[in-house]
Amino acid sequence: MIQAPEKLRIERLSKTFQTARRPAHTVLHNLTFGVAEGEFVSLIGESGCGKTTVLRIVQGLLQQDEGDIVVDGNVVHGPGRDRGLVFQQANLLPWRTARRNVEFGLELQGLSRAERSAKAKELLDLVGLGGFAEHFPHQMSGGMQQRIGLARALAIDPAVLLMDEPFSALDAQTREVLQRELIRIHAETRKTVLFVTHDLDEALYLSDRVVILAANPGRVKEVIEVPFERPRLELTALRGLPEFQQLRSKVWQLIRSQENTSGSAHVQD
Numbered sequence: 001m002i003q004a005p006e007k008l009r010i011e012r013l014s015k016t017f018q019t020a021r022r023p024a025h026t027v028l029h030n031l032t033f034g035v036a037e038g039e040f041v042s043l044i045g046e047s048g049c050g051k052t053t054v055l056r057i058v059q060g061l062l063q064q065d066e067g068d069i070v071v072d073g074n075v076v077h078g079p080g081r082d083r084g085l086v087f088q089q090a091n092l093l094p095w096r097t098a099r100r101n102v103e104f105g106l107e108l109q110g111l112s113r114a115e116r117s118a119k120a121k122e123l124l125d126l127v128g129l130g131g132f133a134e135h136f137p138h139q140m141s142g143g144m145q146q147r148i149g150l151a152r153a154l155a156i157d158p159a160v161l162l163m164d165e166p167f168s169a170l171d172a173q174t175r176e177v178l179q180r181e182l183i184r185i186h187a188e189t190r191k192t193v194l195f196v197t198h199d200l201d202e203a204l205y206l207s208d209r210v211v212i213l214a215a216n217p218g219r220v221k222e223v224i225e226v227p228f229e230r231p232r233l234e235l236t237a238l239r240g241l242p243e244f245q246q247l248r249s250k251v252w253q254l255i256r257s258q259e260n261t262s263g264s265a266h267v268q269d
């Protein structure tokens, strides 16, 4: 149950794409949900149902046709430091060290060099890369680069952290390690997180609630409370619980019922 105040509110969001070569396509229609302070919410739904579009609108990179994005009770317009985004690819600046990549977002804030460096080091410690501050991106694995991307997003101390399939390009083992790390970091920072994934187990493992989107147009189909206590068991152990299997199967049925009505579902079973 949500007890904390709402940190992020997505209110009656609608978006239609108009392109010269395709008929108008309404991707989102009247999409409404909220994320409470400190809560971890995942968005899941079939491929093309509009998950990334929601995140881009929340981030302010894309303009909605109708509806509001409300952060801390204020309607926001355009990008802002109150929202940090982690993408599928870390997109680090290759000529900068890990520390200087994390410092990037701090440079616009008028902090002194010493303050920036101290903050970046603290965040690199948080993501487990304290010993790699002076390494360049090409000297690091994909998983390490994603950790730096997370540290960079956290550097601006956003009210809401937006994550768009941040682990989907990683191998299964690295992915599990980073999922575990994200649970720890979320527990330590108590950040409000909106997370997009194709992976049902990942959504159930990480989240307090899972918002299932229906497609064409994208809208909330159902919101599922994830009842497993924190700190959570390892994913492998969680998967063994009958409660987990039942919940998983319920969510899977909800997603599949969309697939039957509207075509392809690319949610990982």
Ligand SMILES: Nc1ncnc2c1ncn2[C@@H]1O[C@H](COP(=O)(O)OP(=O)(O)OP(=O)(O)O)[C@@H](O)[C@H]1O
Residues within 6 Å of the ligand: 017, 018, 019, 027, 045, 046, 047, 048, 049, 050, 051, 052, 053, 054, 198
């Ligand atoms: N800039 C754009 N112009 C036109 N159509 C777009 C644009 N961006 C997204 N779309 C369309 O909007 C729909 C939703 O795309 P979106 O990427 O939000 O879906 P998604 O649920 O994140 O998909 P996936 O799970 O495959 O990443 C798709 O049909 C896509 O082709």
